Structures are given as C-alpha cells and as structure tokens.
Amino acid sequence: MKNTEMRKIPQMDSIINDPRLEQWAGKISRKLVTAAVRSAVEHSRKSIMDGGIYDESELYANIEKLCGRLYGKRIRPVINGTGVLLHTNMGRSPIMKEAWDDCEAVNTGYSSLELSLKTGKRGKRNGLIPFFINILTGAEGCAVVNNNAAAVYLTLNTFAAGKEVIVSRGEQVQIGGGFRVPEILALSGARLVEVGTTNITTVQDYLDAVTENTAMVLKVHRSNFAVRGFVSEPAIAELSAALPRGVILAVDQGSGVLNEKLPGEEQAALQIRDGADLITFSGDKVLGGPQAGIIAGKKNLIAAIDKNPLIRTMRPGKTIYSLLESTLLYRLNSTGGISRHAATVELAEDARAKCRKIKRGLSADKGNIIEDRICIGGGSTPDQYFDSWSLEIISEKRSAESILGLLREASPPVIAKIKDNSVLINPAVFTEEEQKHVRNVLSEIDGKL
Numbered sequence: 001m002k003n004t005e006m007r008k009i010p011q012m013d014s015i016i017n018d019p020r021l022e023q024w025a026g027k028i029s030r031k032l033v034t035a036a037v038r039s040a041v042e043h044s045r046k047s048i049m050d051g052g053i054y055d056e057s058e059l060y061a062n063i064e065k066l067c068g069r070l071y072g073k074r075i076r077p078v079i080n081g082t083g084v085l086l087h088t089n090m091g092r093s094p095i096m097k098e099a100w101d102d103c104e105a106v107n108t109g110y111s112s113l114e115l116s117l118k119t120g121k122r123g124k125r126n127g128l129i130p131f132f133i134n135i136l137t138g139a140e141g142c143a144v145v146n147n148n149a150a151a152v153y154l155t156l157n158t159f160a161a162g163k164e165v166i167v168s169r170g171e172q173v174q175i176g177g178g179f180r181v182p183e184i185l186a187l188s189g190a191r192l193v194e195v196g197t198t199n200i201t202t203v204q205d206y207l208d209a210v211t212e213n214t215a216m217v218l219k220v221h222r223s224n225f226a227v228r229g230f231v232s233e234p235a236i237a238e239l240s241a242a243l244p245r246g247v248i249l250a251v252d253q254g255s256g257v258l259n260e261k262l263p264g265e266e267q268a269a270l271q272i273r274d275g276a277d278l279i280t281f282s283g284d285k286v287l288g289g290p291q292a293g294i295i296a297g298k299k300n301l302i303a304a305i306d307k308n309p310l311i312r313t314m315r316p317g318k319t320i321y322s323l324l325e326s327t328l329l330y331r332l333n334s335t336g337g338i339s340r341h342a343a344t345v346e347l348a349e350d351a352r353a354k355c356r357k358i359k360r361g362l363s364a365d366k367g368n369i370i371e372d373r374i375c376i377g378g379g380s381t382p383d384q385y386f387d388s389w390s391l392e393i394i395s396e397k398r399s400a401e402s403i404l405g406l407l408r409e410a411s412p413p414v415i416a417k418i419k420d421n422s423v424l425i426n427p428a429v430f431t432e433e434e435q436k437h438v439r440n441v442l443s444e445i446d447g448k449l
C-alpha cells in the first residue's frame, strides 16, 4: 500500500517543469524552485509513511507556499502608522534617503575607506566622523563600533577589566532584549560596585565607594522607563567636580540626542561640557543614522579604546561609516541642525492635515480624526508624549485586530495601532507618497469595514 502510494509521486523533473510552477520562473531561480519541490516531496513521502495517501493538490499547494515564502519573506518595507517614531521591530531609525543615495558609489565600488588619498598609504576609517561629532558635542575624539551595547562593553573592558566600576542602584537597568547593565559589566571583566538606592543616589554615595581599585563611575540613562516622585541623583557637573582624578566618568547616554532639546533626554553636548570623560550612544535612535555605537570623549581615552584589540571584533564596515558620515553632514548642513526625529515631534501637531488626506480613502462614516499622542520610543525620551492627530477607523463588522490584519496585507503593509479598542493610524512620519498609498489602501478595504 505504502509502495503504491509512493510510486504515485511524480519524478522531480516532471514536477519542476509542471506548468503550475511556471509563474515562479521569473521570480526565483530554478535552484530555489527545485529546493522547494524537494522539500514538499519529502513532506509528501513522510505523510505516506505515516499512513496517509498521495495527494497531488496538497503537494502543489505546499510547493506554492514555499516558493511564496522564498520570494516574499525578505525584509520588506512597511508604513509606520503607530505613532512610535523609532520602533525596534521596524528597524529603528530609517536612514535619510539623501544619505543613502550619497553612499551608493562608495558601497557598490571601491572606496578610500582606509586609504589616505594624500599619501597613498593606509588612512583612518573614521573619516570626518570625529570632526562632525566634535562640532555637535564638543568631544575631542570618537570611536565607532557596531552598536551602543558594544560601545559600553568596550569602554568598560578597556579601562575597568579587573577593576571596580561604581553604578547607582537606580541605574542597573535592562534596555531592550538582553542589554542588562550588570551583565555587560561582568562580561567586560569589571567588578560592579553598587551605590545608593533605586530612587536616591548622592555624590557622597559615589565618593564613599571610591577605592584605589576604582577605574570608573558609569552613569546609565534610564532610556525606557521613568521614575517619579522622591527621586534624586547628582548632576554630571557635580559628580565630575567631586570625583578624584584618575576615576573616569563615563555616561551611557543611549539615545544620541546631541544638541537638540527633547524632554526626558540629556544632550550629549551638555554632558561633555559638564565633565563627562566618555559618553556612549546609538547611531540609529534619535541621531537618525545607521545602527552603530559611538564612544565620544577625551582624546587620550579614545586613543586607548582604539588600541584595545577587541575593537576589531566590533568594527563596522564601509556601509556604516559612509552612512554615518553622510547623515551627520546632512544634519550639519540643514537649517536648525537638529535630528529629523526631534524635528518630527516638534511638528507632531501638523499631522492633522495628513490625517485629512488619508481619510479621503474612507467613506465618511468610517473615519474620524482624533487627538492623539506620539512618542519617540526605541530607547529614548521615556514616558514623554507629544500631541498629535490620528485617523480612527470605524467598523461595524470587524474587530480591531482584524482591521490591523487587513492593513498588514497591503503592499507595502500599513502598521497601525489599537487604542481603547479602536484602530488608529498616525501619519506623523508619512511622506507624500506614503499618504497616497495609505489613502489607496483605505479605499480598498473600505468595503470590508
């Protein structure tokens, strides 16, 4: 019985050449189609072994499904209508189109990444980045690594392996999945010395903990939660003035807010001015660049970091260096000179006009423009919201979850949110083109609402 069923499975070649699979020929290679066929045939064999029968339509359905997945399940563009500007699930900060276009030739061809065009000899990978970071923060130098977690780790490892690092109990935080300050600290080889309490830590707490083994005081920005009420911690200026020479004051600034004013965030420029020896921050949060970690601060300390052999294990490639340099250049050349995300929240209230545009896709009784709030998110400005406007989608027939599902089926998918049981689309970050797309998507689903 099993053998008879097995024999019904056609030869690989005849499946691959079946007209039903023709539509994939232009989309994915023959090699990938063959792999999908092999995997689906394997599946059919298994079900026959388990006592099933050969089912041709199931075999072809499985091949279709696999081919579809190979073709479509790459990282795809989506429209962010959540009102969370930096969304870890959606790749944090988009890279400026201008910066991306600028960097094309450097990335698709050879470049002077580490070549001095003056001498013809080996040059520095950093290019103009330290110069730009200096203008924006006042730091004397900087090093670039793959992300801020690496920046913090490398800073600790360079100066504090085998020594003590003092951290407030209020700053032993977890940021995102897996970045836990005490764990990173232990992995770097440093010994954690905890001071103060969850809500109050004083300068004296830090000073009392300093010993001859103290390498560093690390301050960590609570970038994804806020503490309120009876709360106090020393300002960087105070701490910097009080710490003995030889104890490095490092600040994990996190968000990359450099010189712009954003509630809940300390500007990197002020931290440097106030005496932080080193600060670390992400490239793809408020800074608006590619994923990177930047360590900025005193020249001699950056030189020591550059000499740590570990830096080689966290070194970004030309894509990151070129995009970061270009992003910073565009920002310094723009009027206002602040990051795009800071500019967006300043204009959050203007989202009303965009709501009107996208609302045109819906019948009059199915859309409602309402006051809403947006946030930056992605590990910055914790607990801070900015007034904005969103489009509420009203449906008699469908649940909020199923409307979100319909919007995700669009191409590109539209990612909306649920608030108080209704579906909201916040258009604060939409481009003209995205507004048109969302309006069209809404008119397509209008009949189903």
Ligand SMILES: *Cc1c(COP(=O)(O)O)cnc(C)c1O
Pocket: 147, 148, 149, 150, 175, 176, 179, 220, 221, 222, 223, 252, 253, 254, 255, 281, 282, 283, 292, 293, 378, 379, 380
């Ligand atoms: C976001 C953040 C990190 C982690 O940065 P990645 O770039 O995601 O590695 C570390 N510390 C602080 C304070 C942060 O805000």
